[in-house]
Amino acid sequence: MTDAATSEDARLPPLSVEEYGRLLRELGAEPVAESAVRLNVTRMWAHSPRLMLAQQPLQRYLRFDSPLTPRVREVATLRIGWRCSAPYEVMQHVEFALTQGLSESEIAALFQEDVGTGWSPAEAAAIRATDELHALHTVTGSTWEALSAHFSPAEIVDLLSLVGRYWTVSVVSNAVRLQPEPGAAFSDLPGAPTAHGGAP
CATH class of the missing domain: 1.20.1290.10 (AhpD-like)
Structure with a gap:
């Protein structure tokens, strides 16, 4: 495994909360729950606005509406x-x-x-x-x-x-080496992954 595969430096930082809010307004998109906006993954997808919007219904279905x-x-x-x-x-x-x-x-x-x-x-x-x-x-x-x-x-x-x-x-x-939110950390449970793309 190379250093490039395990470095914890973000390659593509998420948009800031302010940038994300401005993007949603420009797109005329529905507001997003504050709890979701705080997540780096939510604002990372915003680098591709059309993909971000296209995948939201699938994400909501799988999380909340699937049997x-x-x-x-x-x-x-x-x-x-x-x-x-x-x-x-x-x-x-x-x-x-x-x-x-x-x-x-x-x-x-x-x-x-x-x-x-x-x-x-x-x-x-x-x-x-x-x-x-x-x-x-x-x-x-x-x-x-x-x-x-x-x-x-x-x-x-x-x-x-x-x-x-x-x-x-x-x-x-x-x-993109997505990082934890401020004050959060990767899971320390036994066996939990700690490096992006490492073993297993």
Whole structure:
């Protein structure tokens, strides 16, 4: 791994809050919640205003309107963030996952090759599917059977799309070396990634 792959200097700093607000006004876009504006990832996407606007409905759907349970959503999101060694993505979703009832020990287990036992059958299937999508760019027949046993067709499509969405967020945040917000830090849970694009 080269120094260029692990340096913690941001390559593409997010717009300032003021610049972001001015951009939204120029675009005639709907206001964004203050909690979202504070996030560096929100203002990083603003470097491509049309993409920023185009992806917002998908992001809202996957976060708030999908039939996937919040736990399954966060399990898959954290797992793909870990697989991509994306410290910013993992940092944000550790906090989201805690609010959805995952414990710190459960979250830390997602940062290991062997996630252990104690997961529901649906969660275990989601973890397997996420791992295979990352490694194989598809899922095996046995994993498809497990998904079909615990998820509706709509939920399966949403799960696959969720993993793809947060793979995109992970690799983009790694490439631009997105940094924590002021006063925040990358997760210090065991196994959590600390360098953009490093192992695993």
